[in-house]
Amino acid sequence: MTQNISIIWFRQDLRLGHNPALTAACKANNVMPIYILDDDTAGQHRMGAASRWWLHHSLKALDVSLDNALNVYCGDAASIIADLCQRFKVDAVYWNRCYEPRHISQSKYIKQQLSSQGIKASSINGSLLNEPWSVLKKDGSPYKVFTPYHREASKIEPPVTVLPAPKLPTHLISDSQAASLDTLALLPVINWDTDFYNLWTPGEAGALSTLTTFLSEGINNYKDGRDIPALKAISRLSPHLHFGDISPHQIISTLLTVADDQNCEHFKREIRWREFSYYLLFHFPSLPEKNFKATFDQFPWENNPAWLMKWQKGLTGYPLVDAGMRELWQTGSMHNRVRMVTASFLIKNLLIDWRLGAQWFWDCLVDADLASNSASWQWVAGSGTDASPYFRVFNPIIQGEKFDPHGDYTRRYLPELSDLPDKYLFKPWEAPAAILEQANITLGQTYPMPIVQIKESRQRALEAYSLTKELKS
DNA sequence: TGAAATGTTGGGGCG
DNA sequence: ACGCCCCAACATTTC
Numbered sequence: 001m002t003q004n005i006s007i008i009w010f011r012q013d014l015r016l017g018h019n020p021a022l023t024a025a026c027k028a029n030n031v032m033p034i035y036i037l038d039d040d041t042a043g044q045h046r047m048g049a050a051s052r053w054w055l056h057h058s059l060k061a062l063d064v065s066l067d068n069a070l071n072v073y074c075g076d077a078a079s080i081i082a083d084l085c086q087r088f089k090v091d092a093v094y095w096n097r098c099y100e101p102r103h104i105s106q107s108k109y110i111k112q113q114l115s116s117q118g119i120k121a122s123s124i125n126g127s128l129l130n131e132p133w134s135v136l137k138k139d140g141s142p143y144k145v146f147t148p149y150h151r152e153a154s155k156i157e158p159p160v161t162v163l164p165a166p167k168l169p170t171h172l173i174s175d176s177q178a179a180s181l182d183t184l185a186l187l188p189v190i191n192w193d194t195d196f197y198n199l200w201t202p203g204e205a206g207a208l209s210t211l212t213t214f215l216s217e218g219i220n221n222y223k224d225g226r227d228i229p230a231l232k233a234i235s236r237l238s239p240h241l242h243f244g245d246i247s248p249h250q251i252i253s254t255l256l257t258v259a260d261d262q263n264c265e266h267f268k269r270e271i272r273w274r275e276f277s278y279y280l281l282f283h284f285p286s287l288p289e290k291n292f293k294a295t296f297d298q299f300p301w302e303n304n305p306a307w308l309m310k311w312q313k314g315l316t317g318y319p320l321v322d323a324g325m326r327e328l329w330q331t332g333s334m335h336n337r338v339r340m341v342t343a344s345f346l347i348k349n350l351l352i353d354w355r356l357g358a359q360w361f362w363d364c365l366v367d368a369d370l371a372s373n374s375a376s377w378q379w380v381a382g383s384g385t386d387a388s389p390y391f392r393v394f395n396p397i398i399q400g401e402k403f404d405p406h407g408d409y410t411r412r413y414l415p416e417l418s419d420l421p422d423k424y425l426f427k428p429w430e431a432p433a434a435i436l437e438q439a440n441i442t443l444g445q446t447y448p449m450p451i452v453q454i455k456e457s458r459q460r461a462l463e464a465y466s467l468t469k470e471l472k473s
Numbered sequence: 474t475g476a477a478a479t480g481t482t483g484g485g486g487c488g
Numbered sequence: 489a490c491g492c493c494c495c496a497a498c499a500t501t502t503c
Contacts, residue, residue, distance in 0.1 A: 227474080336474090337474085340474070344475090379474095388474080388475090389475090389503090390503085391475080391476085391502080391503040392474090392475050392476085392503095393475070393476070393503095394475065394476085395475075395476060395477095398475085398476070399475090455477095458476085458477090462503060465503095466503085
């Protein structure tokens with residue numbers, strides 16, 4: 001039996017570069033890399049098909065980087081680690097921290113379990129610039145507003161340093177009882193994922209090249225371009241960040257070598273929004289399920305499965321909303337500007353509970369992330385802390401004309417509207433019959449009529465929201 | 474990281 | 489030359 005094994009337990013840190021736990025583990029001679037798929041116990045936060053696709057390929061890439069020595073398992077992490085400690089002479093287990101409530105309690109439990117057996121258990125921060133508990137107000141309570149949080153977090157932030165990929169031991173320990181990646185069945189049974197291969201390259205190398213592309217082609221126009229969904233001015237790093245193909249430390253430090261202007265500042269601010277989401281989830285673990293503001297618990301949400309389904313399928317009759325929802329379905333992602341528009345439409349124009357929207361995004365996104373998803377949906381709903389004010393209702397027509405003026409984005413996902421002139425693209429029902437005919441559009445058949453009226457549904461939302469305001473006082 | 478309603482200003486047409 | 493109206497264009501307020 002091999003002696004003195006250090007286990008590196010990979011979780012959402014599927015990389016070799018800047019991986020503090022891996023670096024620590026590699027100080028030992030005998031290193032066993034493991035990954036445990038344990039989200040069958042995650043209830044409604046079991047990963048969606050798109051996330052599972054990403055995870056498969058990210059794990060595959062990691063396995064290759066580790067000379068095919070990654071041991072994968074499926075099941076309860078505590079029992080699997082306990083079992084490994086039975087079968088091997090394990091000295092220490094290292095992992096980088098995860099911050100979702102169930103991961104925190106799981107880590108605590110495993111740490112106790114290991115310590116009681118005299119095995120060293122070491123968890124390290126590899127994915128946040130600041131630990132959530134280190135940024136607090138003077139009275140020791142957590143910030144609830146982004147701006148002061150951001151100010152304080154930047155002030156106390158440790159200097160960003162990046163660990164190089166450690167030199168791996170010549171022989172990584174493998175476990176003959178480990179599963180193979182394929183038996184985790186992360187890939188879809190139905191063959192819907194062919195396009196994904198053209199869109200994404202999961203894994204560490206893919207993350208680095210995505211970053212390089214962004215820094216050479218996107219960052220220079222980030223501040224303004226990030227709002228135009230047709231442009232390639234965004235980083236597309238979010239799924240890589242979620243699975244830990246790359247860490248924010250690597251991103252920030254590379255960013256600073258390229259430039260330091262308004263665009264960089266703006267991008268860093270977005271990285272900070274991610275941190276703030278993790279921060280909120282840490283301090284308010286019920287964020288994914290419960291309204292942050294209790295006054296919203298009485299909100300008169302509509303129960304309308306037919307509307308919900310039309311929203312999900314991109315059949316609302318509002319082209320920008322429908323383009324976004326189809327982008328989500330086809331690519332596993334959605335441009336941030338359009339995420340706000342589609343979310344606002346579901347919550348405010350359809351008056352459907354933000355949790356149903358969050359669930360759909362969770363199921364479809366390759367970057368589905370409990371912290372970012374929950375915090376952002378509560379932000380749009382107005383139920384969160386430091387949230388969007390109740391009266392802010394996006395108008396999908398105006399948003400389309402403003403941010404997709406030539407319709408390049410909208411037509412990409414709604415080819416049935418490709419011959420409709422810009423003037424009517426975001427309000428096809430206003431187009432004269434001759435123009436519709438010329439564009440080969442039959443409203444109600446080739447493209448739906450709007451399922452609600454903007455003016456009227458906005459008014460309804462304002463009334464509903466004003467009710468919850470009264471409940472507060 | 475809205476939008477609509479309301480208010481203000483200023484230029485041009487016109488009697 | 490002047491007042492009046494109209495209405496963009498912009499600014500402010502309100503939801």
